[in-house]
Amino acid sequence: MRILRFVGRRLLQLIPVLLGxxxxxxxxxRVLPGDPIRSILGPNATEADADAARARFGLDQPMWKQxxxxxxxxxxxxxxxxIQSGAPVTGEMALRLGPTLELVVIAVTIAVxxxxxxxxxxxxxxxxxxxxxxxxxxxxxxxxxxxxxxxxLILVGYAALGWFPAPSGxxxxxxxxxxxxxxxxxxxxxTGNGPAISSAAAHLVLPVLTLVIGVLAPLLRSVRASxxxxxxxxxxxxxxxxxxxxxxxxxxxxxxxxxxxxxxxxALVFGTALGSTVLVEYVYSWQGFGQWALRGLLYRDYPVVxxxxxxxxxxxxxxxxxxxxxxxxxxxxxxx
Amino acid sequence: xxxIEMAPVVSSNRDGRFAKVLxxxxxxxxxxxxxxxxxxxxLTRWGPTEIDPSGTLAAPGGExxxxxxxxxxxxxxxxxxxxxxxxxxAVLAVALAVVVGTLLxxxxxxxxxxxxxxxxxxxxxxxxxxxxxxxxxxxxxxxxGFFNLVVTIAAVNAPAYARLVRAEVRTLREMQYIxxxxxxxxxxxxxxxxxxxxxxxxPVRVIAPLNCGxxxxxxxxxxxxxxxxxxxxxxxxSMISLGTSDVVAxxxxxxxxxxxxxxVCVLGFSLLGEGLQERADAKRR
Numbered sequence: 001m002r003i004l005r006f007v008g009r010r011l012l013q014l015i016p017v018l019l020g021x022x023x024x025x026x027x028x029x030r031v032l033p034g035d036p037i038r039s040i041l042g043p044n045a046t047e048a049d050a051d052a053a054r055a056r057f058g059l060d061q062p063m064w065k066q067x068x069x070x071x072x073x074x075x076x077x078x079x080x081x082x083i084q085s086g087a088p089v090t091g092e093m094a095l096r097l098g099p100t101l102e103l104v105v106i107a108v109t110i111a112v113x114x115x116x117x118x119x120x121x122x123x124x125x126x127x128x129x130x131x132x133x134x135x136x137x138x139x140x141x142x143x144x145x146x147x148x149x150x151x152x153l154i155l156v157g158y159a160a161l162g163w164f165p166a167p168s169g170x171x172x173x174x175x176x177x178x179x180x181x182x183x184x185x186x187x188x189x190x191t192g193n194g195p196a197i198s199s200a201a202a203h204l205v206l207p208v209l210t211l212v213i214g215v216l217a218p219l220l221r222s223v224r225a226s227x228x229x230x231x232x233x234x235x236x237x238x239x240x241x242x243x244x245x246x247x248x249x250x251x252x253x254x255x256x257x258x259x260x261x262x263x264x265x266x267a268l269v270f271g272t273a274l275g276s277t278v279l280v281e282y283v284y285s286w287q288g289f290g291q292w293a294l295r296g297l298l299y300r301d302y303p304v305v306x307x308x309x310x311x312x313x314x315x316x317x318x319x320x321x322x323x324x325x326x327x328x329x330x331x332x333x334x335x336x
Numbered sequence: 337x338x339x340i341e342m343a344p345v346v347s348s349n350r351d352g353r354f355a356k357v358l359x360x361x362x363x364x365x366x367x368x369x370x371x372x373x374x375x376x377x378x379l380t381r382w383g384p385t386e387i388d389p390s391g392t393l394a395a396p397g398g399e400x401x402x403x404x405x406x407x408x409x410x411x412x413x414x415x416x417x418x419x420x421x422x423x424x425x426a427v428l429a430v431a432l433a434v435v436v437g438t439l440l441x442x443x444x445x446x447x448x449x450x451x452x453x454x455x456x457x458x459x460x461x462x463x464x465x466x467x468x469x470x471x472x473x474x475x476x477x478x479x480x481g482f483f484n485l486v487v488t489i490a491a492v493n494a495p496a497y498a499r500l501v502r503a504e505v506r507t508l509r510e511m512q513y514i515x516x517x518x519x520x521x522x523x524x525x526x527x528x529x530x531x532x533x534x535x536x537x538x539p540v541r542v543i544a545p546l547n548c549g550x551x552x553x554x555x556x557x558x559x560x561x562x563x564x565x566x567x568x569x570x571x572x573x574s575m576i577s578l579g580t581s582d583v584v585a586x587x588x589x590x591x592x593x594x595x596x597x598x599x600v601c602v603l604g605f606s607l608l609g610e611g612l613q614e615r616a617d618a619k620r621r
Contacts (some may be wrong), residue, residue, distance in 0.1 A: 020461040032477045143602035145553050147560050148576050148595030151583045159586040275468030279557055297476035313464040
């Protein structure tokens with residue numbers, strides 16, 4: 001029950017933040033220079049054509065009326081109509097979320113598992129050669145531009161070795177995949193489409209590898225730091241002094257105590273990965289959420305900008321909330 | 337890098353020698369990069385936007401040390417000249433973020449009350465986004481160019497400094513020396529300026545170099561997406577972007593060198609930041 005009350009209180013605290021995001025995005029996209037209408041009209045369009053288009057999207061209404069319409073739509077899950085494509089934003093967004101979540105979830109999962117293993121390994125060899133190697137690797141990982149890493153991987157994996165498909169899509173069109181969730185590997189597995197499974201997996205390798213290297217470094221540093229803290233604690237020293245076997249020490253004391261930090265770390269890295277995917281999608285022509293949002297921003301497609309900004313903020317704060325709840329549930333020391 | 341590989345042999349963390357090595361190597365890299373940026377015209381015969389009419393996409397060697405790009409411009413010259421813009425924007429933006437963020441953090445932390453409430457709610461909204469996404473949105477809306485990029489990157493980072501300094505000030509203001517200053521008649525501004533500001537800057541000094549590295553990556557990322565600096569101005573991110581189509585054809589020299597230059601500079605900031613952090617940790621122990 002205490003957890004439920006905690007969740008309720010945190011959800012209430014989110015409301016003003018999200019409302020702030022809604023108002024700020026709505027105002028900024030309209031106040032700053034740029035016109036969404038001009039870009040959909042031909043070069044010969046007259047002022048009358050522009051006015052007609054504005055009326056069609058409700059942009060001729062006073063600002064407060066537009067805002068109320070937008071806010072009213074939000075409560076029914078209606079994000080409005082895209083000015084560029086003329087299609088409902090909610091449907092377009094749903095199509096784009098699958099491919100992006102596929103990349104982010106796979107990459108974050110691999111990075112988290114790898115970070116736990118390597119971070120603890122490194123902490124147990126603190127200040128020795130293996131540890132320094134891991135730390136220098138982490139420094140490099142922290143400093144590498146993901147988009148450039150993506151290009152280098154294409155150069156090696158596709159252009160030089162030819163092991164991986166060209167960076168121009170997510171699945172071979174000949175594999176005849178029926179789209180369900182938008183995440184191609186998941187769709188292929190559900191429909192049991194053999195050729196599509198291998199094609200989708202092959203297309204995933206390089207972008208996922210790029211993201212993993214990008215997000216691994218900060219995770220690795222934190223896992224190493226918290227494992228070191230446990231190793232230097234009195235509780236651990238006492239357990240070791242009792243002569244407990246190495247396995248029990250590693251599993252029961254070191255790993256469990258280190259893993260307590262994991263939920264909040266994973267949440268933080270999820271945010272970093274969301275940012276990096278925009279770049280990675282661009283490099284690999286991955287038609288996901290990031291590409292869609294970027295296009296919306298560039299063409300000042302008001303409804304698309306509003307929807308994508310709000311969804312990212314919502315996902316980000318929600319992931320942090322989930323992380324806090326899981327942390328409180330795992331760690332009896334946390335008071336909520 | 338050899339200096340760091342040797343570090344475990346000569347030192348342990350306790351005497352802070354490892355931290356010193358990190359700081360020296362990091363600063364060394366940055367000094368070399370800054371020199372290369374300043375002396376760029378002396379290190380190459382070609383101008384950064386000068387077009388060689390005799391050939392586009394020429395392979396490295398001969399006339400052009402690192403070959404030419406799709407526009408027939410010398411890659412080596414552009415890599416050198418780009419350092420001015422990349423380092424300049426990143427350092428200026430972080431400096432601006434530190435000044436604005438520290439000021440807001442001081443006000444919120446020391447004054448408390450409604451000032452604190454309003455400022456922290458604004459910070460909450462900024463921090464509801466992953467930082468790169470926020471930078472992306474702001475720069476797409478503001479537009480590119482030197483000034484706008486500095487403002488964008490500073491605006492995205494300032495909230496974190498505000499929060500950091502505010503937390504520091506809230507512990508400091510309970511200290512006895514602040515009470516002593518108050519009873520001896522120091523003004524609010526005097527206390528903030530003379531006592532709180534210098535003491536609350538300790539964590540900022542460690543974070544700022546790391547932040548400069550992040551700012552360089554952000555700037556290059558934005559330019560890569562076509563939002564920051566655009567061709568023909570020499571900037572590493574936009575050079576890499578121009579080289580994307582060459583990569584698929586197996587031509588490495590248009591995009592690999594600018595990326596390496598960027599990696600090395602960011603690494604310089606990371607090493608410096610890591611060293612400062614290590615030294616701060618050692619002092620605390």
